[in-house]
Amino acid sequence: MSGKRTYDDPCGLARALNLVGERWAMLVVRELLNGPKRFTDLREGLPNASQNVLSTRLRELEESGIVRRRRLGPPVSAWAYELTERGQGLEPALFALASWGSRTPMTSDAELSPDALVLALRTTFDVQAAAELRLGVELRVSGDVFHAEVAEGDLTMGRGSADEPDAVIETGAATLRSVVFGGRKLTEAQRHGEATVEGDDEIARRFVELFPRPAVR
Numbered sequence: 267m268s269g270k271r272t273y274d275d276p277c278g279l280a281r282a283l284n285l286v287g288e289r290w291a292m293l294v295v296r297e298l299l300n301g302p303k304r305f306t307d308l309r310e311g312l313p314n315a316s317q318n319v320l321s322t323r324l325r326e327l328e329e330s331g332i333v334r335r336r337r338l339g340p341p342v343s344a345w346a347y348e349l350t351e352r353g354q355g356l357e358p359a360l361f362a363l364a365s366w367g368s369r370t371p372m373t374s375d376a377e378l379s380p381d382a383l384v385l386a387l388r389t390t391f392d393v394q395a396a397a398e399l400r401l402g403v404e405l406r407v408s409g410d411v412f413h414a415e416v417a418e419g420d421l422t423m424g425r426g427s428a429d430e431p432d433a434v435i436e437t438g439a440a441t442l443r444s445v446v447f448g449g450r451k452l453t454e455a456q457r458h459g460e461a462t463v464e465g466d467d468e469i470a471r472r473f474v475e476l477f478p479r480p481a482v483r
Contacts, residue, residue, distance in 0.1 A: 285330045286356065290315045290323050295349065295356050297381045300412060301425030302338065302348035311379035365389040368480040377440050380410040384423055390477040391421045403473045404428035406436035433470040437461035447479045
């Protein structure tokens with residue numbers, strides 16, 4: 267970490283920002299929150315970060331013990347980045363910031379990455395509406411795959427296929443965002459060929475209705 271600017275402040279917040287306060291750092295954490303990614307996948311999730319800047323952030327996060335590199339096993343053989351246990355400890359802070367930020371006016375027309383959309387789902391999940399539900403859904407979003415399980419008011423999500431899901435929803439990130447947060451009906455997206463559902467259509471519909479759009483303040 268030598269040569270990197272610090273706040274020179276002993277406060278815990280300042281010490282945290284010394285490690286993750288640089289531009290793109292927390293968004294790198296966001297992209298890795300659901301599981302490991304190759305460098306090319308990170309570039310796709312953060313298209314406005316230059317290759318040099320992204321490489322620098324990853325190197326700094328590695329030096330801080332927040333991110334590590336490892337080789338993915340069969341059937342894929344490639345180097346990828348993942349969060350360490352220390353990096354996973356940023357999840358509550360990331361959720362709190364995302365929830366707080368979702369209530370500020372929108373200033374960008376860019377689309378959400380699949381991982382950013384999953385973060386939005388996790389931070390807007392309606393616990394009361396899901397209090398008596400038990401369901402499993404697989405989301406195939408813009409080429410990425412996530413599993414989601416709702417059990418008595420709790421939502422668990424992660425990267426990878428679901429085990430025997432009740433429904434599989436396949437669509438693009440923009441379409442899923444319009445269904446979940448834009449008031450569009452999933453059935454309409456299906457009719458227009460922008461989404462497909464395998465399995466229980468009713469489960470799929472109930473799932474996408476569990477995420478109320480945050481009120482802007």
